[in-house]
Amino acid sequence: MKIEDYELLLKLNEVGTIRGTAKAILISQPAVTQRLKYIEDYFGEMIFIRTSKRLMPTPAGEMILTHAKEVMNREEIIKNSLSQSSQEVQGTLSIACSTLVSQRFLPSILSKYTKKFPKVAIDLVTGISEDIKKGHKKYHVSIIRGEKLKETVSEPLFDDPLYIFDTEPFPKNKLKERPLISFKSDDSMHEQVDNWLYYHQDQLKPVKNIRVDQIETCKQFMKEGLGMAVLPESVSDSMMEEYPHISMELAGKPVTRDTWVCYQDGVRNLPQVDEFIKALLDETFR
Incomplete structure (x- = not known):
């Protein structure tokens, strides 16, 4: 066998x-x-x-x-x-990573890491943060969005303000009724959006919900004028200059999706893990 x-x-x-x-x-x-x-x-x-x-x-x-x-x-x-026991950084590095982070930031981080430590084998799983949290003990490092994992060492990587984008303007002092396009994410993000809409129901009213799998599909649907979309700043690119948008705020503070690197106490004794966490903490996520 x-x-x-x-x-x-x-x-x-x-x-x-x-x-x-x-x-x-x-x-x-x-x-x-x-x-x-x-x-x-x-x-x-x-x-x-x-x-x-x-x-x-x-x-x-x-x-x-x-x-x-x-x-x-x-x-x-x-x-x-x-x-x-080896002086050279090698072995396996197992990572579970939020889909958004894995698409947006992880490729360049891993590219630099593997060039520096070519003998490290990367075992990578991506998905939504809720699923990663359930099986986080199977991995050396978990990169998640939303709430941090309380039973782990959790270090903040970046916060990600949320915005509502549309092809149509957001009028002041007038109710806007439009479809709301959303993408597959954690329940915690949907709760953040629902909570914000509740406190701004005199400003925005979704007339129907359109649910898609991928964030990129959500963006394209919005760009084609099919409705509004709630998107984090990290994936908005040039959309801030091209499309009407409003910042999601509550009590004067931005509504954000916080991103964390989480790991079990003691796992940084493994050189390949320690070097990867250092690379994450040194990264500028903007």
Whole structure:
């Protein structure tokens, strides 16, 4: 058995389908099926039962999955120990990062980091902050938006003021009724927007909601005149000069999406993690 085989079993159990797992690890479905058959032949036991909704571990499969977790944990422990004992920065750096940050800022940060430390292997997962928070203990570093993780060391990276953009002006002393376009984000951001709208209901009234997956789609819909869009300053680019907008404020203070780097106490003893956190804290996110 190879480490990759144990990783595959854990990914199959996490995702729940062969198709989804193949997509996640970027190989074909037949290849995943063939590797699973090899593993089951190796142990002489059926590991999963296929149901209409997802793969379900058999009793033997549960034992094998527990073993797989232990193998992966031991692998991580020895890698970390070797990284700490080596004078050269190497090993694996596992990062979970907010989609917005990963698209906007992370490429240039990682480019500089990997050039400086070419022997470090990067294990990167991106997604919305709520999902990252649920599994943050699986990663060396989590970069999240919104509220910080209280059970971790959390250091601020930047705050991101929110604005409402539109192709149509925002009249003073007159109610504006327009569709509101929003993108997939954490509940905390939607709560911030709803709260602001509640206190400004005499100024703005969304007549309907248009929900899209990506922030870039949201921007394009707004630019085509389909409605208003709430966007953070970090992705507004030249839109401040091109489109009517208002700053979202409550009690005279900007409504912001705060961004944090979070990690477990002691993880900076790993040189590759410490150097990456230093790079983050030295970055100018503007």
